[in-house]
Amino acid sequence: MYIVHLEDTSTSPDSRGLELAQVYYASCTNEHEIDKLALKPLQDVLIRMFEGWRLLPPGTPGSRSDLEDPFTPQKFDLTDLIGRFLQFGHGIDIFQLLVERDPKNSSRFSITLAPGVVSMQPEYYLETSDLKITRIVQYFKDFMRNYSIMLGVEESQLGALEKVFDLETQIAKV
Structure with a gap:
């Protein structure tokens, strides 16, 4: 939605901020190079x-x-x-390794293994009764599927994406 506003230069921007954002966006976007690559x-x-x-x-x-x-x-x-x-x-998204001061002895450091980071907020993996969250999860799965197809993944291999989602769900539970 916001990209549409940045790309639309046919009308005068609503604010100076939007005008500056449009100029900045246009200066960073080389569509010919993007299409070529x-x-x-x-x-x-x-x-x-x-x-x-x-x-x-x-x-x-x-x-x-x-x-x-x-x-x-x-x-x-x-x-x-x-x-x-x-x-x-x-x-490292699967888990986090943190080096921090030992809370029991501030002259020492400890290495802490913490839960990983997943693609969406953890509650999106865990809350299945909220319709809004269910829609967001479906959009995310569609995104995974669409980009995989664009890259050339065959239809018979797309089931593996559900395993990726299941792994992220397990990580979100930690």
Whole structure:
């Protein structure tokens, strides 16, 4: 809704603030470059951070070059994954590691393992009787599905997204 106001330059803006926001938005938006790049930046991130996404068909941009499951105990390295997240400026969403002063002894520090951060507010995963929240959850699931399809995930693989949502629900319960 707000993007519509920023892109609409056919009428005079309601306020000086909106006018400045429109100028700023226009200066940051190179539509030709965005159209040219399409999904390539996202596909590149999938390769850099995760060595590709298993849900994408082999050989498509952003897919894994091998068919092995990277989450087997022999292959998966949580320390390596955390390192890649931090290297590319992302946080660790599955859990939080905090270094803080020990509340019992202020001259010492302790490492605290705290619950992770999920894509939506935790109550959205847990409250299933509120119609407004149910709609928001459905919009989120549609967003996951639509972007997955845009990236090239086949219909037969889309069920895995529900498992991702279930994992986030479990994290929200912590």
